[in-house]
Amino acid sequence: MAEKQSEENVKIHVSHLSKSFGKLEVLKDISVDVHEGEVVVVIGPSGSGKSTFLRCLNRLETATGGEITVDGKNILDRRTDINHVRQNIGMVFQHFNLFPHMDVLKNLMMAPLELKKGDKVRMEQTAMQMLKKVGMDEKAHAYPDQLSGGQQQRVAIARALCMHPDIMLFDEPTSALDPEMVGEVLEVMKELASEGMTMVVVTHEMGFAREVGDRLLFMDGGYIVEQGDPREVLSNPLERRTKDFLSKVL
């Protein structure tokens, strides 16, 4: 924890970030650093800006103000090659967004093939290796609709890993799953965390936050209202809004 938070190993630096959609101010003065290997969990009520925050980090949404640097590169600068930055940032959504007309292996190979990341044989090896990692190698030739939600989400994680990202963003990856499938996805994420992946995870899974998170951010109304060690924030929230929220979800 202490070593993860030194000044030198800042992976994502967010400073006074704001984001509006027209007149609606969704993010207001967000400042936070994510360090290499750190797992930052983001919680907060619906509409508080969690997804928008995550999407600003790889410029799926363009910030209205402030600064975001990833590995020291200012991603809001027009001259920054955003595609290059994005290749190092994997993202996993609530809905798995697999291509229904492609089998699992083709789903994994599509982006690397398009970006011509080495030869096809190597790509296939990488894809199989990532499927194995998430326990889905036996389903390489299945189609998405033949898989359970949990299996599809594990494939979506493997697909992101094929690009060899060093940051992974997760937006409520288990929210669309039946309860019995939540564990298998969290398990894969936990393993990634233990391997040192830098992760920002929006989730309602407080057990995961407590067990795997290095830091917890509580967002409300476009602000980071409170942050700290997940165990401390969850058991002893300092802000009234955090208390209110936790009393509803815990």
Ligand code: ADP
């Ligand atoms: P959360 O993920 O915490 O539920 P979001 O970041 O999705 O919150 O949304 C925050 C606010 O921004 C909500 O009021 C939502 O309606 C609004 N919002 C999100 N995306 C857009 C958009 N593309 N256009 C207009 N408003 C949006």
Ligand code: MG
């Ligand atoms: Mg959201």
